[in-house]
Structure formats: C-alpha cells, structure tokens
Amino acid sequence: MPTKVSRSAGFLASSLTPSTAITPDSDSFLEKRSASSSYSVEEVPLDALPNWRIGDRLSHSSGRFFAVEGLSIRTDFGPKPEWCQPIIIQPEIGILGIIVKRIHGVHHFLMQAKMEPGNSELVQYAATVQATPSNYQRVHGGRPTPYLEYFREHAGRRIVFDQLLSEHASWYLHKRNRNMIVEIPEDEHIAVADDFAWLTLGQLRHQLERGNRVNMNARTVLSGISYAAQDDADSYGDIRDPFRLQVVESHAAGRSNDEVSAAMTWLIDQKSKFSLDVRRISLGEMDEWASGTDSIRHRENRYFRIVGLSVSATSREVGAWSQPMLEPTSGNVVALICQRRAGVLQFLVQAMIQPGLTDRLELAPTVQLTPGTYSGPEDLPPLAEYLDAPQSWIRLKAVQSEDGGRFLHADTTHLVVNVPEEHTIDAPDNYRWMTLGSLNRLIRSGHYVNVEARSLIACLL
C-alpha cells in the first residue's frame, strides 16, 4: 500500500514518498536473491554438532558464539512463582546496523537479502550489518562482514540512532544488541554488493505487511526511527488511510517531556512492585527438563526444545556449519490494542517481568502469548479475548520470524487491533495507554521496550 506524501516533509515523510526507487521491485529482488543460492537445513542430534559439547552446559569449544545453561527463576509477576528453564547465554554485543542515504532527496535504507537457517522463509531482508563479534572477528574462519566499518569506525559519521536494546528475554539471558542507523551524505559513494538493495520506507512497510520478509533484527532497528524531526502533522495529510494517518499523528504527538517523565515514574512504580530473582544453574539441575545427547526438551514437551542444526549455504560467510537452535512450540502471538482516546490514537502496553531482561521489566505488547505456558483457556493472560476481535477492528495481521540465527521455525503472529472509541477496555494496573511518540522516545532511551513490542511498532512504520 504505497502512499503519497507531500515533498515538503522531513525525514519520515520523504522516506514515505514513492520515488524512482533504486530497487523498483522489492518483492522480486528478494525472490531473485533467494533463488541465486542453494541451502540445506537439517536437524541433527546435539552430540553430532562438531565443536559443541554438552555437559553442565552446552557450549562451543572456542568459548565463543553462545552457550545454553539452566536458569532458576523466582518472581511474583504472573501466575507461576518459580520454575527452571534452559536459557541462551551470549554476552557479546552484536551490531545491527542500517546505512541510510538520501537518493534524489528520498531516504533509502541499505538492506541485505540474508539467509538464516531458522526462518520458515529462509531469505529475508536484514539490516545492512547483522553480526556478533564472533562473526566479524571471524572465529569460524568465514568471509569479512561487508559495511562493518560504517558502524565500527563511526567517528565523524552522522549517527541517527544508537542504542543497546534487549532481545527475547524468555530465551536469552541479559542479551542485548547494538541497534544503529548511520546516515551517509547524498554525495558519498558506496558500492552496493550483490545481496544488498536500497529500499524506501514505503517499500519496507510493504514488505513488513506481507510478513516473513523483514527479519527480526531489521525490525528492531527500524523501530528506533524517530519522527521527532517532523512536527508538522499537516505534511502527513496525503496519507489517505485514516488509520495510518492516526498512527503518524500518534507518533508525532505525545513527545512532551511531561508525558515521558510520567511514563518513566509509572515504570519505576511497576519495577518496585514486582521482584525477579534468577540464578544460573547446570542443565542437569532442571527437574522438569530432559537434557539428552540428542536434544534438551521439557518432559511434557512444552515451551521449546534445544536441537542441533546442520546447515549448508553458498551465500553466508562460511559455506557449511552446525549449531544448536531453540525451537519454540508453535503458536506465538503478539498483539497491540490501540484506540482513539481523547482524540489521540494510543496503544495499550504492559509492564512485564521476563527472566532474561537486563533490567527485569520492560514494556511489552498488550498480549504476548506463548502457547506452552498456558494449558487451557483459564490460563490465558488478560485481554487475550481481543485476539478474536471482529475482522473490522484488525488493522494489521502478519506472521514475522524471530531471529533465524538462533530460533528454529519461530513464527510469531503480529496483530494490531484498533478498538472503536465507544468500547471500554478494562486493563490491569500494570497496563498503560501510550502514544507511539512516547513509546518511540522510550525505545530510543534503551532498557524500556521489549523486542516483541518493538517488532510490532516496526510494523506500524
């Protein structure tokens, strides 16, 4: 759904403008790149993974990449006061970076068609750079990471966004990546490698709406784009879809310091209310989990499994490799409820404790549903009934993949439900209505918005 926007606008609006795009067809580019390489992905037993060892923990012989350990959790948030689970330990901070450049006055994002073995759709648009130090220091002996220098040697660059943001905190312990957007001058030459393409924000939105075509790492970076430079709501007047107009307005609105300060104070209230105590333990100490030589799995097959994957590809830094993957039970759903309230579109977010969060609690979507956690309808979280909202309320429904470098077949249905004004929504105390503008401010401050919420917000670009 490309939209036309007046050219007088700033960063956002100019990016929305259809242009003589460098990548005229963002659909076929991905298909072509996908067809240009061949891949094979096969599940194997954990003890068949070369260089990986399973014992108290599952780890690589180099000590790099990542490890899987046990985690013992106690909390007074949610229905379950204590449990154990496997968790991925990856202390390294990866770089997720997008290069942006005005081309004929329109912002374009340099996206990479990237294969990730865990994705249901293997090849998707990724950030320009998506690399951990283990990758870019070439522990696996692979090829160098293109464009890395724009983010590693950033002195003198125009850094549009730079923040450490959390990753899936049910699966990773204290994992964060560095999310960056670097803008290069219009006249700076940059060679575009085979797997790369310049996309406008409009093209990215189209790919996001199709689902399973913009990977998780790209989505989290895109969620940090600020509308702050763009104060004039009139310049969005050409956006004909009334819902999208409201989205843009709610992004531009509510950026006052007062609203953000009040939200911060409320967040600290929530952090003071709930406790979280985590302790790293050995895999064998988890009674409810079976840690075998083939896989690590819950004894009732709930939540997720840790399995081995053997991958060969011609388009990655190395041609073939093996690694453990986390495969969640299927049926993950994240949903944002929004509503026009006092004339402004607002989004209902919840303060949620998750075991792997660095700072224990962040803002999550209205509903964040992990099927393994719930045995029956009586276990469903608050507001889950809105997942069955009337079709006319659904403003976005798309399946998006989680990080296909760690997670196998982790497809999450993304849902945005626009509830009519006259409908009253009863939410518990740890829920709050916020504008997209305020949420964007909190994303850009780090530590405050979880990856599930950021992924949904990226879909609202």
Added chain:
Amino acid sequence: MPTKVSRSAGFLASSLTPSTAITPDSDSFLEKRSASSSYSVEEVPLDALPNWRIGDRLSHSSGRFFAVEGLSIRTDFGPKPEWCQPIIIQPEIGILGIIVKRIHGVHHFLMQAKMEPGNSELVQYAATVQATPSNYQRVHGGRPTPYLEYFREHAGRRIVFDQLLSEHASWYLHKRNRNMIVEIPEDEHIAVADDFAWLTLGQLRHQLERGNRVNMNARTVLSGISYAAQDDADSYGDIRDPFRLQVVESHAAGRSNDEVSAAMTWLIDQKSKFSLDVRRISLGEMDEWASGTDSIRHRENRYFRIVGLSVSATSREVGAWSQPMLEPTSGNVVALICQRRAGVLQFLVQAMIQPGLTDRLELAPTVQLTPGTYSGPEDLPPLAEYLDAPQSWIRLKAVQSEDGGRFLHADTTHLVVNVPEEHTIDAPDNYRWMTLGSLNRLIRSGHYVNVEARSLIACLL
C-alpha cells in the same frame, strides 16, 4: 562556606541563597539530635545473630532484608581476569526520597538526622525517607516510616527527580534504589518531626564539605538535582570562589543533546569492548574465602569481611536489632580530576566494569581505589599519582561514609583535584572528559553513573 547569590535566579541559585533559614545552625542541630539518643553497637559472631542462618548463603529466616552469597566473576576489564567474592543480594528497591519546599522563596530540603550503625559518625543527615520495602512494610515490627506517603502515593505531586540508581557494585549484586525528589507547594502545611530539619542547599554544601555528616543515601539523591532550569550563567556571578563559579558554569554548560548523544555512543563502545560474566554460587564454593560461623573473610584478610553487629538505639524504628554487615579494609579513596579545557571546566571519568552493576559498566570517578585490591604500587590504577597532587590543586577533600545500614566503618576519602590548564593529562581510552552538565543529564537518565561518582558530584553542589 555559605555564598551569596542574586535572588533573580531559579531553582539552584535560590537554594544557594542564605535565608532566614528554618534551621539556623545546621551544625548544632545534628549534634543535638545525636546527643538526644543513646546507641550501642557491638560486633558479634554471625551465628549469634537471631533469625539469620549461614549455610550455602547467609540469609534472614523471613526471606526478606538481604542475603550474602558467593559470586564467581570473569571479565576482561582490569588486571584480574577471574575471581570469587561474597556479594550482598538485595532484590528489593528501596526509596531514597527528599521533600523540597520553597520557604520565603528559597528551596529547603527536609533532612532527617538518622543513626546508622555502620557509620563512624553514627548520626548524619539523611534523606527525608530512606527505607526498603522490608522496612516500611515493617517486617521487623518497627514503627511506621514518616513521610513515606509523599513518595509512595505520588499522584499529583511535583516529582523533580525520580530514577533507579545503582549502589556499590563491588559489594551488592544488581542493587538499585529509587532516588526521588518531590517538591511540595510553598503553602502546603507539613509537620516537621523531631529528627527532621529544613536545610538550604548552602547548608547542605557546608555539611558535605565538613565530611561524614551527610550520609551516602542523601548524597546520591542530591546528585540528581538539575541545573537545567537555570540557563543564565550571569545569575551565578555572585559566587566569589572562582572554582565554584567554574563548577556552576560547567553544570550549566554542555547540556546540548549532541554532547550527551556522543557520550552515550562512546559508552556503548566501551560496553561492547569489555565483557562481564557473573554467576551466583554458594559461599562454600569460594576457595579464597573462609566462611565460618563467626565471619566470612578473605584468607589473606583482603577486600572486606562479613561480620555480625548487635545494635541498640532509641531513635530507630525498632529499639534493638542484629544484622550482618560488610566491613571493607580501610583506605578507600575516590577522586575526580577536573581541568579547565577550551575554557570549560571538565571532569575526567572512566567507563568501569563492576561485578554488581545491572548493566555491567557505568561511569566511575577518575580514581576509585580499593586498597585490598592492590598489593603494591605497581598495582595502582591509572592516574593514581594525582592522589598526591600539590595542595594548591586540591579543591575538595572530605571523608564520607558509605551506607551505614550495610557497611561497617566504610569511610571513603573524597578528593577533587583541579589540574592547571597547562598540565597535560594522559588517560587511557576508557576515560573521557565531560562537563558536570552532561554528567548530570546521565545521572538523571539512570544506568550511567556509579554511586562513587555520584557521591563526588554531590560534594560539588
């Protein structure tokens, strides 16, 4: 050293103004309150503490208050790649709150004369409220906490400052307290209880300069006072001490978003450079430490001891209690080097990994010296030679106590060294010059400035 400031100024300057103060003599008030109660503090064996149990961990039978466990640490920051140490686990978020009110136009802070058993000077000025949930929910069956409602039920209040800030990250694991300043209207009546007094910022500064009279919890709250409302450097013209004038200017300067953004990016660079891996273990797993029934101590008596303390007092919520305390080896020093650079007074801070930090790395003072860590002069950290700077460079030297509710005889020498402009200072890459204005912005964002640096900054008020 009370100073006179023109009355036209805003928050800060009016607070500096000498006034017909409600507490005409802040010195004698503290002495009188100290004399009005009697205290006895006695070291006892850990196994003589009622309701405390020592085993894999040292903990209270209620499960509340705090516990001491072992921590295993690996890091590539600093000279030591791995070690084990006891650490205090206290997941509860305490409230450190100061009520502020204009009286005759001048800001006054409601301070409490409070006894803490670990302090060398037992009674000091504390925040209006300094309480953990275990305290104010009266787990120990004590008296209610006065003024708590101003911070717990803050709806409609003017919240001047509200942030979660880290505590001593060498001694506590992931401990943060909620630092708050709440301003009440000039015409709102508030009864002043016996142990409480309204002090101006000038009086507080005088107490800070004397040393050991403003406790650690009050200092960290005071470090969050913003000069942002006060842009007109001219209004500080009456501050006759040229150094203090420069301090005020450097607080007002450098508040541009660009300078703070650049500092944030540099901080993320530093976080990406260094790793920290911590794991909670049992007390018995620490080879270098002897965990006995009397105390927990390092086998070479370095770093600190965990001991029992039996306390009786007439001015606390309960009349008598016992608790474990951490007693550091003596001789802790923290120092900030400052220098007028390109016309602006700047402070040299370092990005430092500490095992107990929630987000692994924060800004620390130029020198943060824990004697137990260093066996000889060859082990001294960078720039330690400035601790012996010429007397004429020393702008502040005062001994301040750490939190006397957890730490015994923990006196830290605070030093501010003003190095002349012509002198060249060579600092490693993880050091950065910053204005007090930028540091203040980072304090107010949480997560970025450690308690040692905040304590020094409070002394520069």
